[in-house]
Amino acid sequence: MAICTVYSTHSLDSTCSISTPTKTHLGFNQKQVVFFTTGKRMVKRGGGYKITCSADKTVVIGLAADSGCGKSTFMRRLTSVFGGAAEPPKGGNPDSNTLISDTTTVICLDDYHSLDRTGRKEKGVTALDPRANNFGLMYEQVKALKDGIAVEKPIYNHVTGLLDPPETIKPPKILVIEGLHPMFDQRVRDLLDFSLYLDISNEVKFAWKIQRDMAERGHSLESIKASIEARKPDFEAYIDPQRQYADAVIEVLPTQLIPGDNEGKTLRVRLIMREGVKYFSPVYLFDEGSTISWIPCGRKLTCSYPGIKFFYGPETYFGNEVSVLEMDGQFDRLDELIYVESHLSNLSTKFYGEVTQQMLKHSDFPGSNNGTGLFQTIIGLKIRDLYEQILASKAAAPLEASKA
Amino acid sequence: MAICTVYSTHSLDSTCSISTPTKTHLGFNQKQVVFFTTGKRMVKRGGGYKITCSADKTVVIGLAADSGCGKSTFMRRLTSVFGGAAEPPKGGNPDSNTLISDTTTVICLDDYHSLDRTGRKEKGVTALDPRANNFGLMYEQVKALKDGIAVEKPIYNHVTGLLDPPETIKPPKILVIEGLHPMFDQRVRDLLDFSLYLDISNEVKFAWKIQRDMAERGHSLESIKASIEARKPDFEAYIDPQRQYADAVIEVLPTQLIPGDNEGKTLRVRLIMREGVKYFSPVYLFDEGSTISWIPCGRKLTCSYPGIKFFYGPETYFGNEVSVLEMDGQFDRLDELIYVESHLSNLSTKFYGEVTQQMLKHSDFPGSNNGTGLFQTIIGLKIRDLYEQILASKAAAPLEASKA
Numbered sequence: 001m002a003i004c005t006v007y008s009t010h011s012l013d014s015t016c017s018i019s020t021p022t023k024t025h026l027g028f029n030q031k032q033v034v035f036f037t038t039g040k041r042m043v044k045r046g047g048g049y050k051i052t053c054s055a056d057k058t059v060v061i062g063l064a065a066d067s068g069c070g071k072s073t074f075m076r077r078l079t080s081v082f083g084g085a086a087e088p089p090k091g092g093n094p095d096s097n098t099l100i101s102d103t104t105t106v107i108c109l110d111d112y113h114s115l116d117r118t119g120r121k122e123k124g125v126t127a128l129d130p131r132a133n134n135f136g137l138m139y140e141q142v143k144a145l146k147d148g149i150a151v152e153k154p155i156y157n158h159v160t161g162l163l164d165p166p167e168t169i170k171p172p173k174i175l176v177i178e179g180l181h182p183m184f185d186q187r188v189r190d191l192l193d194f195s196l197y198l199d200i201s202n203e204v205k206f207a208w209k210i211q212r213d214m215a216e217r218g219h220s221l222e223s224i225k226a227s228i229e230a231r232k233p234d235f236e237a238y239i240d241p242q243r244q245y246a247d248a249v250i251e252v253l254p255t256q257l258i259p260g261d262n263e264g265k266t267l268r269v270r271l272i273m274r275e276g277v278k279y280f281s282p283v284y285l286f287d288e289g290s291t292i293s294w295i296p297c298g299r300k301l302t303c304s305y306p307g308i309k310f311f312y313g314p315e316t317y318f319g320n321e322v323s324v325l326e327m328d329g330q331f332d333r334l335d336e337l338i339y340v341e342s343h344l345s346n347l348s349t350k351f352y353g354e355v356t357q358q359m360l361k362h363s364d365f366p367g368s369n370n371g372t373g374l375f376q377t378i379i380g381l382k383i384r385d386l387y388e389q390i391l392a393s394k395a396a397a398p399l400e401a402s403k404a
Numbered sequence: 405m406a407i408c409t410v411y412s413t414h415s416l417d418s419t420c421s422i423s424t425p426t427k428t429h430l431g432f433n434q435k436q437v438v439f440f441t442t443g444k445r446m447v448k449r450g451g452g453y454k455i456t457c458s459a460d461k462t463v464v465i466g467l468a469a470d471s472g473c474g475k476s477t478f479m480r481r482l483t484s485v486f487g488g489a490a491e492p493p494k495g496g497n498p499d500s501n502t503l504i505s506d507t508t509t510v511i512c513l514d515d516y517h518s519l520d521r522t523g524r525k526e527k528g529v530t531a532l533d534p535r536a537n538n539f540g541l542m543y544e545q546v547k548a549l550k551d552g553i554a555v556e557k558p559i560y561n562h563v564t565g566l567l568d569p570p571e572t573i574k575p576p577k578i579l580v581i582e583g584l585h586p587m588f589d590q591r592v593r594d595l596l597d598f599s600l601y602l603d604i605s606n607e608v609k610f611a612w613k614i615q616r617d618m619a620e621r622g623h624s625l626e627s628i629k630a631s632i633e634a635r636k637p638d639f640e641a642y643i644d645p646q647r648q649y650a651d652a653v654i655e656v657l658p659t660q661l662i663p664g665d666n667e668g669k670t671l672r673v674r675l676i677m678r679e680g681v682k683y684f685s686p687v688y689l690f691d692e693g694s695t696i697s698w699i700p701c702g703r704k705l706t707c708s709y710p711g712i713k714f715f716y717g718p719e720t721y722f723g724n725e726v727s728v729l730e731m732d733g734q735f736d737r738l739d740e741l742i743y744v745e746s747h748l749s750n751l752s753t754k755f756y757g758e759v760t761q762q763m764l765k766h767s768d769f770p771g772s773n774n775g776t777g778l779f780q781t782i783i784g785l786k787i788r789d790l791y792e793q794i795l796a797s798k799a800a801a802p803l804e805a806s807k808a
Contacts, residue, residue, distance in 0.1 A: 286690045287747060289703030298718050299693030314702050343691060 057394070058146045058171045059387045060191050062182030064242050065198035066205070066235065071178050073365050074198065074376045075099060075106050078176070080362060081380040092167050095157045103387075105172035109179025110156045112138040117161025128180055128234035135185040138177075142191050145171045174387055183242040194280060194386055196379055197246035201253045202228075207264025244318035247277045248382075250375050257306035257328050266306065268328040269371025271378065275321040279389040282323035283346045283378055285312035289323075294343070301339050304332050310340070327371035334360065340374075347378060348385035355381065461798070462550045462575045463791045464595050466586030468646050469602035470609070470639065475582050477769050478602065478780045479503060479510050482580070484766060485784035496571050499561045507791075509576035513583025514560045516542040521565025532584055532638035539589040542581075546595050549575045578791055587646040598684060598790055600783055601650035605657045606632075611668025648722035651681045652786075654779050661710035661732050670710065672732040673775025675782065679725040683793040686727040687750045687782055689716035693727075698747070705743050708736050714744070731775035738764065744778075751782060752789035759785065 065071050079086040084101035088094075097108035114134040115123060125132050141151040152166040183189045183197070200208070206228060213219040243249055248271065255266035273282035285292055291313035297303035308329035315324050325344075331337045338356045341347070347355055358377045359368055367373035469475050483490040488505035492498075501512035518538040519527060529536050545555040556570040587593045587601070604612070610632060617623040647653055652675065659670035677686035689696055695717035701707035712733035719728050729748075735741045742760045745751070751759055762781045763772055771777035 286696075287698065287700065287704075290705070291699035291702055292690075293697045294691065295695035295717070296691065298695060300691075301694070313699070 057148060058173065058175050059193045059390055060142060060146050061174060061176045061383060062189070062192040062195040063176055063178040063198070064180065064182045064195070064239070064246065065178070066180070066200065066231075066239060071198065073367065073373075074196075074379075075104075075176065075178065076365060077358070077362060077373070077376045078380040078383060079104050079106075080358060081377070081384050082174075089167060093155050093157075093164055095159050095164065096155055096167055097158070098153075098167065098169065100172070103172065104174040104176060105169060106176040106178055107153060107169060108156075109133070109138065109177055109181055110158065111154050113156045113163065116156070116163050126231065126234045128231065128238050130181070130184060130238055133181060135181070135188065138181075139185060139187040139191070141169075142175070142177060142188055145169060145175050146191055147171075174383070180239055181242070183245040184238060189245055193390065194277070194383060195246045195248075197243045197249045199243060199249050199251045201251070203254045203262055204252050204264045204267065207254075207262060211264070244320075246272075247274045247280055248272065248379055249317070250372065250379070252372060255306070255328050257309060266328075266330060267367075267370050267372065268326065269375055271325045271371070271375040272315075272317055273323045273325070274317070275323060279386040279393075280382060281346050283325055283344055283382075284323060285310060285325060285344055288345070289314060296336070296339055296343075301336060303329070303336060308336065308340075325375070327374060330370040332369070337374075344378075348381045461552060462577065462579045463597045463794055464546060464550050465578060465580045465787060466593070466596040466599040467580055467582040467602070468584065468586045468599070468643070468650065469582070470584070470604065470635075470643060475602065477771065477777075478600075478783075479508075479580065479582065480769060481762070481766060481777070481780045482784040482787060483508050483510075484762060485781070485788050486578075493571060497559050497561075497568055499563050499568065500559055500571055501562070502557075502571065502573065504576070507576065508578045508580060509573060510580040510582055511557060511573060512560075513537070513542065513581055513585055514562070515558050517560045517567065520560070520567050530635065530638045532635065532642050534585070534588060534642055537585060539585070539592065542585075543589060543591040543595070545573075546579070546581060546592055549573060549579050550595055551575075578787070584643055585646070587649040588642060593649055597794065598681070598787060599650045599652075601647045601653045603647060603653050603655045605655070607658050607666055608656050608668045608671065611658075611666060615668070648724075650676075651678045651684055652676065652783055653721070654776065654783070656776060659710070659732055661713060670732075670734060671771075671774050671776065672730065673779055674728055674730045675775070675779040676719075676721050677727045677729070678721070679727060683790040683797075684786060685750050687729055687748055687786075688727060689714060689729060689748055692749070693718060700740070700743055700747070705740060707733070707740060712740065712744075729779070731778060734774040736773070741778075748782075752785045 063071055063074065075086060079099075079101040082101065082103040084103060086099035086101040086104065086106060088096050089098055089100055097111055099106040110127070112134045113120075113127060113132055115125065115132045120127060120129075120132050123131070127133075137154075141153055144151050148171045150168055150170045153169045154166045155164040156162075157164045177188075177192075181188075182192070183195055189195070206224075209224050209228065210221065213224050214221060251270040251272060253268040253270065254264065255261050255268050257268075258266060271283070273280070275282065285294060292311070294310040294312075295307060296310065297307045306329055308327065308331070310328075311324070311326035313324055315322050317324075327340075331340075334356065337359060338353060341353065341355045344355075349355060355374070355377055358380070359373055362368060362373075365373060367376070467475055467478065479490060483503075483505040486505065486507040488507060490503035490505040490508065490510060492500050493502055493504055501515055503510040514531070516538045517524075517531060517536055519529065519536045524531060524533075524536050527535070531537075541558075545557055548555045552575045554572055554574045557573045558570045559568040560566075561568045581592075581596075585592075586596070587599055593599070610628075613628050613632065614625065617628050618625060655674040655676060657672040657674065658668065659665050659672050661672075662670060675687070677684070679686065689698060696715070698714040698716075699711060700714065701711045710733060712731065712735070714732075715728070715730035717728055719726050721728075731744075735744075738760065741763060742757060745757065745759045748759075753759060759778070759781055762784070763777055766772060766777075769777060771780070
């Protein structure tokens with residue numbers, strides 16, 4: 001298999017070597033010429049494919065969520081943390097699902113649909129069904145990108161419902177694979193340096209869908225209910241179980257501050273962070289490892305009804321030890337947000353107030369005044385930190401090896 | 405009235421003046437010769453009374469509680485904070501109720517009973533009834549002591565039930581008046597620099613009485629119940645309402661950690677601290693003014709069943725703004741105590757760990773492993789701080805005056 005043995009080339013004092021292995025990939029069958037190098041990326045066309053190798057192996061992040069559940073907002077928050085804006089590839093297919101920024105490339109896993117819309121209809125499977133997706137190709141291409149090799153990724157055209165000709169994806173510093181199944185296939189899962197699952201409760205999903213499809217698109221309540229119900233069996237069978245593999249889960253629930261509220265306007269959002277994940281130390285409130293509920297609104301901070309309530313504590317999630325940080329309610333003013341930030345620890349910020357600054361910068365993004373925005377921003381900072389730690393560990397590793 | 409106008413003598417550059425006012429006191433009727441001085445105490449016999457005047461006006465603390473409710477333990481904790489041990493006056497009445505240490509004199513307000521045991525029986529009043537107590541004398545003598553004048557205080561002999569000949573009480577640095585009615589009479593109340601009410605809930609009182617009177621003294625359950633019931637009407641009429649005037653209340657309740665528990669072994673203790681009291685800033689947990697519940701037992705600290713739970717938050721108590729700090733459960737080990745101390749603020753300690761050190765020093769005192777001991781110790785530290793602030797403000801006042 002074509003991999004960049006980066007550490008050994010480092011210890012060989014930047015000498016490059018060339019290997020010509022042969023391998024059958026599910027998606028492309030060819031000879032690959034791999035240029036080993038350190039510190040910079042080389043691109044060479046070979047049989048119609050760009051092949052790149054880099055000393056800085058790509059960090060791979062998996063983001064799982066149902067469609068229309070805030071993935072794109074999260075991506076915008078994440079790329080903003082790194083200082084750039086994500087845009088579709090220039091000059092390519094206008095219906096490309098890919099977003100590229102200086103550091104990050106986001107690919108949509110819908111591109112690995114093995115069946116197009118007609119095909120799914122004929123076979124009677126939904127897009128959620130693994131049989132409609134090519135996990136072999138997904139694995140091969142994520143693996144290649146992680147190893148610093150460019151790939152020709154298919155494009156699923158959401159407008160036409162067809163599979164368009166592929167686009168070239170170069171290995172970025174950070175590759176985000178987002179979609180329905182980033183943690184479904186074990187081989188793909190094992191490639192992930194960090195994984196996040198956006199878990200929107202049925203109540204909130206329903207409230208949001210009503211808001212969008214009924215108020216804005218004129219759909220009937222019945223048709224909305226029917227469309228949700230139709231997705232449920234496959235969602236529960238194939239998407240939902242991925243939660244157990246996630247390093248972090250953002251759970252979005254109806255508020256508990258207003259009894260009986262189901263409007264989905266005020267939200268209770270839980271950030272579930274797995275313990276013992278390499279390069280990821282969970283955020284905590286006041287006192288690490290203990291159980292705390294906190295209502296910051298009081299004498300020093302006056303919040304409007306129904307206020308804000310935080311919870312933090314250790315829990316068990318799918319048999320794993322996790323730390324949970326929960327926010328119920330929403331911010332009305334800046335001073336509430338900075339006040340909350342001041343009591344959170346392990347945020348991986350580079351300066352005091354960075355969370356607040358990021359939130360304010362994108363105050364027009366959905367969820368900027370509640371836990372979804374706060375926790376997406378925090379996870380963005382944690383991913384930046386994880387990326388920098390991996391980078392640092394790689395820089396240190398060959399040094400250690402040469403000492404030995 | 406005989407008062408030491410300390411500030412003016414200070415500003416007169418330590419010149420002493422003598423005044424001979426005449427006043428009828430309820431307890432003693434005489435001419436008083438008052439020696440004004442600064443920084444030291446002069447004692448002169450005059451008509452059988454010692455008269456003392458000092459620049460350091462006595463700080464007066466009121467401590468209200470039902471009999472047998474931990475007042476003496478609190479006194480021992482308080483004097484320990486000041487570094488001395490409290491003992492009965494040397495060479496006096498062996499049945500004296502007074503306790504004296506280097507800084508503190510504790511007088512028992514039972515000494516102001518106007519009716520002895522027989523007298524109360526004849527008139528059909530309990531010791532809780534104001535008619536059995538001489539508030540006029542209580543006021544005059546506390547006032548005199550506060551002004552630096554020694555008094556001849558009566559002694560109520562708890563053994564004989566009779567009023568014994570008086571004992572001389574010199575004005576101490578800190579005078580604690582403890583008993584049933586320190587905040588009952590408005591004149592006495594106005595003399596208090598700080599007041600504390602020990603509020604033991606009926607359930608806990610009952611459990612404690614059973615423990616002591618039934619297990620240790622062989623009383624029957626019925627007689628215990630009857631004696632509690634007999635005290636109730638007067639207690640509710642005259643003692644309990646004093647809570648509204650207290651600067652701090654220590655409330656002792658059954659635990660909520662063990663459902664249905666009424667044994668009185670595990671306790672939920674609440675420290676209710678009034679806001680806006682001069683020289684007294686309430687203790688807080690993590691974040692001043694917000695509402696927090698905290699279970700310190702978790703990954704970093706392992707507590708045995710049923711664990712420990714803290715609560716902190718703003719509340720209203722008798723129409724006044726208060727901060728409440730609550731501890732449910734008990735400490736099993738030192739590391740639990742120091743861990744809790746590390747997260748409390750405004751403790752008025754002189755070094756980190758002083759609360760824990762005080763608690764360990766007296767680990768044999770009742771309540772040392774629960775909130776009663778913790779909060780009594782904390783209040784002891786707060787009183788030391790209050791005393792030092794009053795002292796400092798007096799030292800600064802004449803300086804300010806001479807500048808003006």
